[in-house]
Amino acid sequence: MERFTFFDHEADIGVEVYGKSIEELFKNAALALFSIMIEEKEKRPEGIERKEIEIEKDGEVLISFLNELLFLWETEGFFVTDLSMRIDEERLRATLFGKRFDPSSHVLKKEVKAATYHNFELKKKEDLFIARLVFDI
Amino acid sequence: MEEKREIKRIDENRIIIEKHGKMNVDGIVYVDEELFRALSKDESLKQVENVACLPGIVGASYAMPDIHWGYGFPIGGVAAFSVEEGIVSPGGVGYDINCGVRLLRSDIEAKDVGERIREIVDMLFSNIPSGVGSHRKDFKLSKEDLKKVAREGAKWAVDRGYGKKEDLQRIEDGGIIAGADPETISDKAYERGRDQLGTVGSGNHFVEVGYVKEIYDERIASAYGLFLGQLTILIHTGSRGFGYQICDDYIKEMLKASEKYGIYLPDRQLCCAPVKSEEGRRYLSAMAGAANYAFANRQMITHWVRETFEQIFGQSSEKLGLEVVYDVCHNIAKIETHRVGGKDVKVCVHRKGATRAFGPKEKLLPEKYREFGQPVIIPGDMGRASFVLCGTQKAMEETFGSTCHGAGRLMSRNEAIRSAKGRQIKKELEEKGIYVRAATKDTLLEEIPDAYKDVSSVVKVVHNAGISKLVAKIVPLGCIKG
Numbered sequence: 001m002e003r004f005t006f007f008d009h010e011a012d013i014g015v016e017v018y019g020k021s022i023e024e025l026f027k028n029a030a031l032a033l034f035s036i037m038i039e040e041k042e043k044r045p046e047g048i049e050r051k052e053i054e055i056e057k058d059g060e061v062l063i064s065f066l067n068e069l070l071f072l073w074e075t076e077g078f079f080v081t082d083l084s085m086r087i088d089e090e091r092l093r094a095t096l097f098g099k100r101f102d103p104s105s106h107v108l109k110k111e112v113k114a115a116t117y118h119n120f121e122l123k124k125k126e127d128l129f130i131a132r133l134v135f136d137i
Numbered sequence: 138m139e140e141k142r143e144i145k146r147i148d149e150n151r152i153i154i155e156k157h158g159k160m161n162v163d164g165i166v167y168v169d170e171e172l173f174r175a176l177s178k179d180e181s182l183k184q185v186e187n188v189a190c191l192p193g194i195v196g197a198s199y200a201m202p203d204i205h206w207g208y209g210f211p212i213g214g215v216a217a218f219s220v221e222e223g224i225v226s227p228g229g230v231g232y233d234i235n236c237g238v239r240l241l242r243s244d245i246e247a248k249d250v251g252e253r254i255r256e257i258v259d260m261l262f263s264n265i266p267s268g269v270g271s272h273r274k275d276f277k278l279s280k281e282d283l284k285k286v287a288r289e290g291a292k293w294a295v296d297r298g299y300g301k302k303e304d305l306q307r308i309e310d311g312g313i314i315a316g317a318d319p320e321t322i323s324d325k326a327y328e329r330g331r332d333q334l335g336t337v338g339s340g341n342h343f344v345e346v347g348y349v350k351e352i353y354d355e356r357i358a359s360a361y362g363l364f365l366g367q368l369t370i371l372i373h374t375g376s377r378g379f380g381y382q383i384c385d386d387y388i389k390e391m392l393k394a395s396e397k398y399g400i401y402l403p404d405r406q407l408c409c410a411p412v413k414s415e416e417g418r419r420y421l422s423a424m425a426g427a428a429n430y431a432f433a434n435r436q437m438i439t440h441w442v443r444e445t446f447e448q449i450f451g452q453s454s455e456k457l458g459l460e461v462v463y464d465v466c467h468n469i470a471k472i473e474t475h476r477v478g479g480k481d482v483k484v485c486v487h488r489k490g491a492t493r494a495f496g497p498k499e500k501l502l503p504e505k506y507r508e509f510g511q512p513v514i515i516p517g518d519m520g521r522a523s524f525v526l527c528g529t530q531k532a533m534e535e536t537f538g539s540t541c542h543g544a545g546r547l548m549s550r551n552e553a554i555r556s557a558k559g560r561q562i563k564k565e566l567e568e569k570g571i572y573v574r575a576a577t578k579d580t581l582l583e584e585i586p587d588a589y590k591d592v593s594s595v596v597k598v599v600h601n602a603g604i605s606k607l608v609a610k611i612v613p614l615g616c617i618k619g
Contacts (some may be wrong), residue, residue: 006551008549008551008552009206009549010179010205010206010546010547010548010549011205011206011207011212011546011549011550012207012208012550013550013551039578058389059389059392059393064389067385070381071325071328071329071382074329074333074378075328075329107578108339108576108577108578109577109578109579110339110340110577110578110579110580110583111338111339111340111577111619113232113233113340113381114232114381114384114385116208116209116232116406117208117209117228117388117392117404117405117406117408118207118208118209118228118404118405118406119208119404119406120405134208136208136231136232136233136381137340137550
């Protein structure tokens with residue numbers, strides 16, 4: 001199964017993300033976001049850091065989550081390569097695994113300003129969760 | 138809504154989308170036939186209609202000829218809402234609050250620069266931080282410092298030696314948008330903005346060295362300090378992560394506010410609150426803080442441009458005549474008074490990818506320019522041209538004193554990358570005499586000239602429609618991109 005596919009949007013970037021569970025959908029959305037921005041010259045297992053985050057379940061939690069990842073990226077240069085998470089009535093708790101940007105092993109392709117609410121959709125089709133998102137570039 | 142859409146041509150430069158469905162006013166788009174054809178493949182006209190549905194909109198939902206598909210509001214959109222009954226929307230400003238352009242003039246003749254353009258661009262690239270995590274190591278800001286930046290804008294930078302007092306007079310609103318309240322800005326925004334002041338950022342942001350190739354209005358060009366063959370510098374950037382975070386914080390608040398005030402939203406990115414509500418007031422105060430950060434950002438970059446030229450030419454920037462011509466915002470909401478139906482009305486004008494273009498005699502303009510009208514700076518793509526225009530009385534009457542902001546995209550970023558595949562963009566540009574340095578890998582491909590409408594056809598429409606007047610054309614020699 002594909003994790004995500006991009007669709008054309010003039011000024012920005014659209015992405016359709018898939019997941020067999022909500023957790024997988026969130027993880028694939030995070031991977032889609034960082035695939036727009038970063039290319040690893042070679043995938044190395046070392047240098048993986050772990051980070052815990054908590055987000056209040058307020059509004060569109062997927063968009064809040066992605067914008068939280070952009071906050072971590074801009075303030076710490078941290079990008080996600082894997083994650084696990086759970087959502088309850090009140091909040092989302094995630095354990096993020098990722099790396100700090102290092103120009104000797106990573107290439108910055110471009111920066112994303114935000115995940116937007118424009119035409120945002122999250123639906124379940126048979127056993128698959130599908131989200132459509134537009135990132136502001 | 139789309140089924141009932143009726144589009145009529147008003148004249149050769151404008152079309153009207155007649156009010157239908159939930160629209161409160163008509164949509165008016167400044168496009169000629171050729172630019173109109175390019176619009177058919179995207180959703181931007183629907184976005185013009187969506188904006189027309191918002192409460193308290195006055196006049197019409199306008200779009201400039203560089204209109205293209207954005208998120209929420211179309212890019213190139215202008216919409217004014219009554220302060221009494223209308224709304225303010227963070228999506229009508231965008232994430233990059235006060236993204237804008239500043240033009241610097243000089244007394245240097247481009248013909249005397251020649252091959253030194255490489256040296257200039259390389260030195261600009263090392264003196265002005267662009268790219269991830271890059272910032273000047275010679276200053277670090279605390280949250281308290283940033284609160285001052287949010288309150289004082291470009292003046293904060295000038296007071297600390299980045300430029301001079303006279304620069305402030307040649308910035309929209311003097312480089313300080315009134316009403317900023319640092320307490321309406323989140324800790325996250327301060328954290329995100331701390332290391333980014335004085336940085337260009339990626340996307341279409343740049344610092345470009347060019348020269349005046351053509352003059353259309355000698356009298357106004359001379360008042361703006363421009364002459365044929367003169368070297369100029371354009372700075373295009375905004376409020377960086379500070380603004381993105383403020384926009385995101387307030388979109389969350391406005392989604393709730395829209396529900397609270399029972400506002401119909403055709404797209405959630407248009408979420409908003411009445412201008413006079415607590416939510417609306419708080420957003421405008423925070424937005425003013427981000428706009429002021431952007432003015433300070435362009436002011437600091439101006440200072441480093443001056444230092445770069447001083448190092449290369451071995452003369453003071455005063456001797457080199459490096460002065461600010463003007464600095465305009467193109468993502469902003471402002472409370473302004475305009476004449477509507479024979480009465481002066483206070484409105485909240487949203488310009489999203491549009492530029493203020495005040496005509497002659499407006500008291501907000503610096504004295505030096507008041508007789509002529511406001512300088513309007515329209516950057517093009519990196520391979521073609523940029524333009525200097527002048528605001529007009531007709532813009533005051535028709536578009537709440539607004540005009541276009543740039544070329545407008547024609548291709549999506551992915552299409553641009555596909556089309557640039559296998560091409561040596563840097564080399565192609567060098568063959569045209571343009572030396573470019575970029576910090577991020579995709580930028581050059583996504584920003585290829587073919588990805589944009591020809592800016593000449595965009596400015597031709599606003600000139601012919603009379604909402605601004607052509608003054609000069611600037612062509613690029615070198616550029617740094619984030």
